[in-house]
Amino acid sequence: NAGVTQTPKFQVLKTGQSMTLQCAQDMNHEYMSWYRQDPGMGLRLIHYSVGAGITDQGEVPNGYNVSRSTTEDFPLRLLSAAPSQTSVYFCASRPVQRTEAFFGQGTRLTVV
């Protein structure tokens, strides 16, 4: 059971480049979400999805897009990377509203 898998683990982008952070879970969880973690600020919610075909914005959605075509996958797209998006990104999943969340190992992104 792989749990929540994120790729890549590390990435360096130039300002203006685009890329997609991948997230896959094999637990058949309905709910998936993306967070960013910055020093001293804890984790902040970017986007989330309550099931295939349904996505919504979190606390800090600007500059990011998501889609959910399957239950397993929830990619996060940076359309035009900015230095302010330098952060560690975590994907999480959980089965229903009231249960515990499982996190991936994170993607460390640097935008230069």
Add this chain to the structure above:
Amino acid sequence: KQEVTQIPAALSVPEGENLVLNCSFTDSAIYNLQWFRQDPGKGLTSLLLIQSSQREQTSGRLNASLDKSSGRSTLYIAASQPGDSATYLCAVRRNDMRFGAGTRLTVKP
């Protein structure tokens, strides 16, 4: 808007000491509260989940309590060990999950 605060931001203790980490939140209308451990450069590992109807949860040397009315939770670690050194995060959930900034714990041999 839900605000989650963890105090202290950093804590250093000698091995064997019992310790308490604190988490406070401003909106008591939560579904649950979850404590995580994060090692440097790693992801989050779930330690304990307390549903809103529960007062505490225990796992081994860890005990987490929840007082919804006062907006507080504590994580008690008994007989601390150097392997407990990590950052501990609390998160509360209603419609989404809100995190505190964490407490960085160092247990010295």
